[in-house]
Amino acid sequence: MTNVILVGVELPRVNDFAESMVELEGLAEAAGLTVGHVLTQKRERVHAGTYIGKGKLAELEGYLAAAQSETLVFNDELTPSQIKNLEAALEVEIIDRTMLILAIFADRAQTREAKLQVEVARLQYLMPRLAGMGISMSRQGGGSSGLANRGAGETKLELDRRTISDKINQYQRELKIVANERDNQRRSRQKKGLRVAALVGYTNAGKSSILNTLVSAYHPQTDEKHVLEKDMLFATLETSVRRIHPKYHQPFLLTDTVGFVDKLPTQLVKAFRSTLEEVIQADVLIHVIDAASPDADKRQRVTEETLKAIGVEDKPMIHVWNKADLVPEVSQIMPPNHVWVSTRTGLGLPALMAAIEAELFADEEEHSWLIPYDRGDVVAQMNEEARIIKLEYVEDGTQITAITPQHFIRTHGEFITE
Ligand SMILES: Nc1nc2c(ncn2[C@@H]2O[C@H](COP(=O)(O)OP(=O)(O)OP(=O)(O)O)[C@@H](O)[C@H]2O)c(=O)[nH]1
Ligand SMILES: [Mg+2]
Numbered sequence: 001m002t003n004v005i006l007v008g009v010e011l012p013r014v015n016d017f018a019e020s021m022v023e024l025e026g027l028a029e030a031a032g033l034t035v036g037h038v039l040t041q042k043r044e045r046v047h048a049g050t051y052i053g054k055g056k057l058a059e060l061e062g063y064l065a066a067a068q069s070e071t072l073v074f075n076d077e078l079t080p081s082q083i084k085n086l087e088a089a090l091e092v093e094i095i096d097r098t099m100l101i102l103a104i105f106a107d108r109a110q111t112r113e114a115k116l117q118v119e120v121a122r123l124q125y126l127m128p129r130l131a132g133m134g135i136s137m138s139r140q141g142g143g144s145s146g147l148a149n150r151g152a153g154e155t156k157l158e159l160d161r162r163t164i165s166d167k168i169n170q171y172q173r174e175l176k177i178v179a180n181e182r183d184n185q186r187r188s189r190q191k192k193g194l195r196v197a198a199l200v201g202y203t204n205a206g207k208s209s210i211l212n213t214l215v216s217a218y219h220p221q222t223d224e225k226h227v228l229e230k231d232m233l234f235a236t237l238e239t240s241v242r243r244i245h246p247k248y249h250q251p252f253l254l255t256d257t258v259g260f261v262d263k264l265p266t267q268l269v270k271a272f273r274s275t276l277e278e279v280i281q282a283d284v285l286i287h288v289i290d291a292a293s294p295d296a297d298k299r300q301r302v303t304e305e306t307l308k309a310i311g312v313e314d315k316p317m318i319h320v321w322n323k324a325d326l327v328p329e330v331s332q333i334m335p336p337n338h339v340w341v342s343t344r345t346g347l348g349l350p351a352l353m354a355a356i357e358a359e360l361f362a363d364e365e366e367h368s369w370l371i372p373y374d375r376g377d378v379v380a381q382m383n384e385e386a387r388i389i390k391l392e393y394v395e396d397g398t399q400i401t402a403i404t405p406q407h408f409i410r411t412h413g414e415f416i417t418e
Contacts, residue, residue, distance in 0.1 A: 002032075002033050002034070002069075002070075002071050002145040002147075003033075003034050003035075003036040003067055003068060003069045003071070004028060004033045004034070004035055004036065004069055004071040004072065004073045004095070004145075005035075005036055005037045005038070005039060005060070005063055005064060005067055005069050005071070005072050005073070006021065006024055006025060006028065006035055006037070006038045006039065006072075006073050006074075006075065007039050007040070007051070007052060007060070007072055007073065007074050007075065008020070008021050008024065008038075008039075008040045008041075008074070008075035008076075009040070009041050009042075009043050009046045009047075009051065009052060009075070009076070010040055010041065010042045010043070011043065011044070011045065011046070012044065016295065016298050017040075019294070019295050019298070020075060020262060021038060021040065021075060023261070023262065023295075024073065024075050024097065024100075025038070026233060027097070027100050027101065027104065027233060027261075028073055028100060030104050030232065030233040030234070031100055031103045031104050031107070031147065031150075032107075032145075033071070033073070033145060033147075035073075036063075036067030036068075036069050037063045037066070037067050037069070039052075039056065039059070039060060039063060041053065041056045046076065048079075048082075049081065049082065049085050050082060050085050050086055050089065051074060051076070051078060051082050051086065057089060057090070060072070060090065061090065064090065064092060069092075070092045070093055071092060071093040071095060071145055071147075072086070072090070072092055072093070072094055072095065073095045073096075073097075073100060074094070074095070074096045074097060075097055076096065076097055076263070077096050077097055077098040077263070077265065078094070078096040080128045080129045080131070083096070083129055083133055084129075084131065084133075087133065093145060093147075094133070095145070095147055095148070097263055098125055098263075098265040098267070099125065099147060099148055100147070101261065101264065101265055101268065102118065102121060102122045102125060102150070102265060102267075102268065103147045103148075103150040104233060104234055105118045105121075105234060105237060105268065106118045106119075106122065106150040107150060108234050108235070108237050109237050110237065110238060111238050112178075113175065113178045113238070113275070114237045114238050114275075116171045116174055116175050116178075117175065117268075117271040117272050117274075117275065118237075118268070118271065119167075119171055120168055120171050120172060120175070120267075120271045121265060121267035121268045121270070121271040121272075122148075122267075123164050123167055123168050123171075124168065124267045124270075124271075125265065125267050126148070126164065127161060127164050127165070127168075130160070130161065130164075133148065137149065175274065178274070179274035179277070182274065182277065182278075183277075186277075186278070186281060189253065192384065192385070193250075193385045193405055193407050193408060194251065194252060194253050194385075195252040195253070195283045195284075195360045195361075195405075196241075196252065196253045196254075196255060196278070196281065196282045196283050196284075197252060197253070197254050197255070197282060197283065197284045197285070197286055197356050197359075197360060198254075198255040198257065198278055198279045198282035198284075198285055198286065199211060199254065199255065199256050199257065199285075199286045199288055200257070200260075200279055200285050200286070200287055200288070200303060200307065201259060201260070201287055201288035201289060201299075201303050201320075202259055202260055202261065202288075202289070202290065202299035202300075202302060202303055203233050203234050203235075203258075203259030203260065203261050204231065204232070204233055204235070204259065204290065205259065205288040205289055205290040205299070205322060206229075206288055206290060206322040206323060206343055207236065207256055207257075207259065207288045208227045208228060208229040208230075208235065208236050208256050209229040209322075209343040210286070210288060210320065210322065210341065210343055210352075211227055211240070211242060211254055211256040212226045212227060212229060212343075213343045213346075213349060214242075214244055214254060214349070214352075214353070215242050215244065215254075217349060217353075218244045218245050218246060218247075218353070219242070219243060219244055219245050225242075227240045227242075227256055233259075233261070234258065234259060234261075235259075236256060236257065236258055236259060237258050238257075238258075238275070239255060239256065239257045239258075239275050239278050240255070240256045240257075241253050241254070241255050241256075241278070242254050242256075246353060246356075246357050248357070248387055249357050249360070249361045249364075249387055249403075250384065250385045250386060250387060250405070252356075252360055255278045255279070255282060257275060257276065257278060257279060258272060258275065258276070260302055260303050260306040261302070262298070262299075262302050264302075264306055266309075269306065269309055269310060273310060276310050279307070279310070279312060280310060280311060280312055282315070283316070283359070283360055284315070284316045284317070284318065284356065284359040284360055285307075285312070285315050285316070285317045285318070286317075286318050286320055286352075286356065287300070287303060287304075287317050287318065287319050287320065288320045288322050289319060289320065289321050289322060290322060290323050291321040291322060291323050291324060291326070291327050291330075291340070292323040292326035292327055300319075316337075316359045317337065318337045318338075318339065318352070318355045318356060318359065319337060319338040319339070320339055320341050320348075320352060321334075321338065321339065321340050321341065322341050322342065322343065323342060323344075324340045324341060324342040324345075324347050324348065325342040325344045325345050325347070337355055337359075339351045339352050339355055361405065363405060363406045364387075364403050364404060364405050364406070365403065365404065365406070365409060366389070366401070366402070366403045367401070367402065367404065367409070367416045367417075367418065368399070368400070368401050368416070368417045368418045369382075369398075369399070369400045369401075369402060369412075369415045369416055369417065370394070370396060370397050370398070370399050370400075370415055370417050371397050371398045371399075371400065371415050372396060372397040372415075373397050373398070375397075375415070378412050378415065379398050379400070381408070381412075382400060382402055382404070382408070385404065385405065385408055386402040386403060386404040386405075386408060387402060387403045387404075388400055388401070388402045389401045389402060389403065399417075
């Protein structure tokens with residue numbers, strides 16, 4: 001385990017500084033580092049050259065020696081020149097918040113796509129910083145963690161700008177192919193009229209747990225697999241889609257995806273865009289909030305800002321206040337589309353389903369249909385996509401009373417009798 005020192009600058013008018021340092025510690029631990037000391041400084045703005053001021057820099061040297069540490073972790077993304085100056089002044093490994101998050105993502109990535117996305121983000125981050133990162137890029141650098149190289153194919157990359165940009169291009173081409181496949185899958189689902197609800201929210205809020213709970217409750221007799229849920233930052237990096245069968249409506253799809261965090265590196269947001277396309281295209285978003293977290297409000301804001309950054313605005317949203325079992329008292333009166341849930345006790349799950357169904361199927365209508373016998377395809381489609389209330393075989397065809405979505409009425413409305 002690498003012993004590290006955390007460094008943060010508290011700016012004026014930032015009232016969640018303490019929480020962000022706690023979160024940084026959590027991130028460091030998630031990356032397999034142990035925190036030996038935390039050093040903070042109040043400043044009007046961060047020092048352009050070295051992030052912290054000269055006096056603090058000298059102080060840091062003392063702490064480095066005392067904690068026998070050779071790695072510093074900074075609470076913000078550093079500029080290329082800050083990294084360079086800090087390395088030159090202190091001769092230790094310099095890690096910033098972005099690099100830390102990138103390393104955790106690299107550790108967690110399972111699929112080829114996730115690995116490529118993380119690697120693209122990492123290379124884009126490194127490109128302008130290469131020159132300054134002597135110690136931080138090598139594993140030999142006197143006990144440094146080699147964190148900047150996590151997930152990279154080769155451990156000691158002789159990277160120069162040319163090879164980096166070649167690699168980025170190559171990986172992006174490969175990612176494009178995967179993205180196209182996903183596009184096709186999505187289009188075929190849309191053609192079938194399947195609606196999509198997407199889980200979004202801060203990391204560790206309980207998105208995957210909600211997906212699993214709903215799958216068990218509403219799709220119990222199939223082999224729909226559970227996804228990984230774990231008390232761990234960024235347990236989920238790859239998108240999973242599961243089918244949910246509500247009692248009174250046709251099936252819909254529920255999507256689980258990567259969680260967000262404060263100051264999520266822009267490189268990562270960009271690299272994960274195609275994965276997040278599922279969120280962009282969803283019919284409704286289920287915003288999961290860890291109600292037991294003292295930072296719930298801020299995390300909610302961060303999620304909404306990240307959604308905006310990927311171009312998601314004005315989409316219907318259901319707010320899920322999860323982990324209600326950990327909250328001493330839950331308020332009875334909630335605004336519309338806000339529900340208390342606990343995946344532990346099952347509290348609120350029917351209310352959540354009702355809210356999802358209300359959003360997804362608001363445009364459905366009940367009609368009577370007479371479908372001629374040579375149009376078995378329409379009946380089959382109805383079985384898939386509609387909620388059939390009555391079905392009778394009469395002389396001219398199949399007579400059906402059903403609640404169907406609008407797109408079904410648009411394509412087959414000729415068979416409606418009333
Ligand atoms: N007490 C309690 N814990 C919960 C509840 N729901 C989820 N958890 C726990 O919260 C932790 C995170 O749950 P996940 O479902 O993995 O969270 P996530 O939002 O998918 O997290 P990422 O994939 O990392 O973004 C796990 O340890 C869950 O067991 C709940 O209702 N109550
Ligand atoms: Mg998850």
